[in-house]
Amino acid sequence: MxxxxxxxxxxxxxxxxxxxxxxxxxxxxxxxxxxxxxxxxxxxxxxxxxxxxxxxxxxxxxxxxxxxxxxxxxxxxxxxxxxxxxxxxxxxxxxxxxxxxxxxxxEYCAGGDLRKKFGKPENCCGLPEKNVRIFLRQIASAVEYLHKRRIIHRDLKPENILLQENDGKLQYKLIDLGYAKELDQGSICTSFVGTLQYLAPELFHSKRYSYTVDYWSLGLVTHEIIVGYRPFLPSLSPAQWIPYAEKKSSSTITMYLDNEGKIHCSEEMSPYNNISRVFQKYLEDWLQVMLEWDPQTRGHRNGRKAFDILKDILDKK
Known part of the structure; x- marks a missing residue:
């Protein structure tokens, strides 16, 4: 410049x-x-x-x-x-x-953004479990805080999450509310905003939406911090992967191409990560809630909200 x-x-x-x-x-x-x-x-x-x-x-x-x-x-x-x-x-x-x-x-955060952390060789297969736990507890708390104040972030992505260390403790911080929207009485919006790769389906199609768009984006980022890449055909553009993803079942949390170019769906994340198998299984179930295609059912299961389910997972020994 x-x-x-x-x-x-x-x-x-x-x-x-x-x-x-x-x-x-x-x-x-x-x-x-x-x-x-x-x-x-x-x-x-x-x-x-x-x-x-x-x-x-x-x-x-x-x-x-x-x-x-x-x-x-x-x-x-x-x-x-x-x-x-x-x-x-x-x-x-x-x-x-x-x-x-x-x-x-x-405030200035000297640790840079989450995308920068992804770029380090040691994080090619995701972050260590300790960092994943810290990230989920803190960023879920931040998103829930916004929602309780009737604010949708609408642009959750690694570039909008900064890292900071205070007294030796790692903190993740949400930034860039340039696309945020305060919900009106109807709690429904239709404007097209955010970054395409992390955009919830209803936003991409310019459909009516509410705060559940943030659940989808957080689900994508969570998958990425665990295994190192987005869950749905990450090598393709949104225009290419969305037509496939919109046909997925509620239990599918990842889609990938094999060596012959065939698309596979899975209820499990890649085993090449840095978290325990038990923790992974809990998060796979949670991601089914976050990555539900239908915005009407996304973010809750059996009468329980996504963030309450996550708190129970993170509190388990």
């Missing part, structure tokens, strides 16, 4: 990477309209992540995009959960964007 692409954040000395006591260290990520930078206070060494619009006042952002940006800032500022990224007050010295859209200041 060249200097001309950056919005005006320059100080009186003309250096756009210095603002008061703050210094911009690096770009943490970019999207269609936004960019997140890491700033550090040169006196206190305090880091802070600042998300701002990449474009100026004359940018051709549609009213819908502007509304989505403002909604994300509004939602983030009122959430407080240890596994949802914390919104902070924007330091006055940094609150000088040339864009009229609000800045979003957040």
């Amino acid at each position: 060249n200097q001309q692409e950056r919005p005006s954040l320059s100080g009186s000395d003309g250096d756009e990477n210095i603002k008061g006591d703050w210094k911009r260290e690096k770009v943490l990520g970019t999207g269609g309209f936004g960019r997140v930078d890491l700033w550090r206070n040169q006196k206190t060494n305090e880091p802070i992540a600042i998300k701002e619009c990449r474009w100026g006042k004359d940018a051709m952002m549609t009213p819908k995009h502007r509304q989505r940006w403002k909604l994300e800032v509004e939602i983030m500022r009122k959430l407080k959960h240890p596994n949802v990224i914390t919104a902070l007050e924007v330091p006055p010295a940094l609150d000088t964007s040339s864009c009229d859209l609000p800045l979003l200041a957040m």
